[in-house]
Amino acid sequence: MADTNKMIINLAVFGRTQSGKSSAGNILLGSTDFYSSLSPGSITKECSLGRSCYLHSFMRRGGQEITLQIQVLDTPGYPHSKLSMEHVKQEVKKALVHHFGQEGLHLALLVQRADVPFFGQEAFNPVQLIQELLGDSWKNYTAVLFTHAEKIEGAGISEDEYLHEASDTLLTLLNSVQQRCHKNTYAME
Known part of the structure; x- marks a missing residue:
């Protein structure tokens, strides 16, 4: 029987090689569970799960204090410098289950x-990859996280200017996920 005083949020990070997936996972967890470094190729070769500490008294439900835990699944990037799309897809599918x-x-x-x-x-x-793994409803629970945003800010480009100059492909993606996006200004390695 599930503990009704505990809430778990399951989150998976996807993206291209060297996009900052592992670093983002570490920031979300407040840890260094995932290895992250600048490299000429892909670093993450298999999925790994990290868990946050328990956040006690996160909220109240029915008069009871609820404890929150976040689980982050770090996935290999694609395109991957060493792994095929099919291998990455099978690895992520197994890890999700x-x-x-x-x-x-x-x-x-x-x-x-x-x-x-x-x-x-x-x-x-x-x-x-997300579409194939999660099916047609992928847009309903996908958000975009922009990393290395400090480089854009350092160049004096505002968020409005960035979006005005963005490719139609990026704008279509943001529209499809109902503009659910966030920028991370922490330096990613």
Whole structure:
């Protein structure tokens, strides 16, 4: 029987190689569960799960204090410098079932570097992976996280200017996920 005083949020991070998925996962968890570094190739080769500490008294439900825990699934990037799309897809599919099981996935976070243009098939590969894994309703629980936003801010580009100059591909993606996006200004390695 599930503990009704405990809430778990299951989150999976997707994105291209070197987009900052592992760093974003670490920030979300407040930990260093996932290895992250600048590299000429893909670092994450298999999925791994990180868990936050319990956040006691996060909220109240029915007069009872609720404890929150966040689980983050770090996934290999695609395109991957060493793994095929099919291998990455099978790895992520197995990990989603194994780690999230019946509770399911609550949020898919598509990590996109703000300082790298989003267009063409290579940019669209992580979106295609999410669509294939999560089905037609993927848009309902996917958000976009822009990393390396400090580089855009450092160049004096405002958020409005950034979106005005963004590719149609990126704007279409943001519209499809109902503008659910966030920028991360922490330096990512």
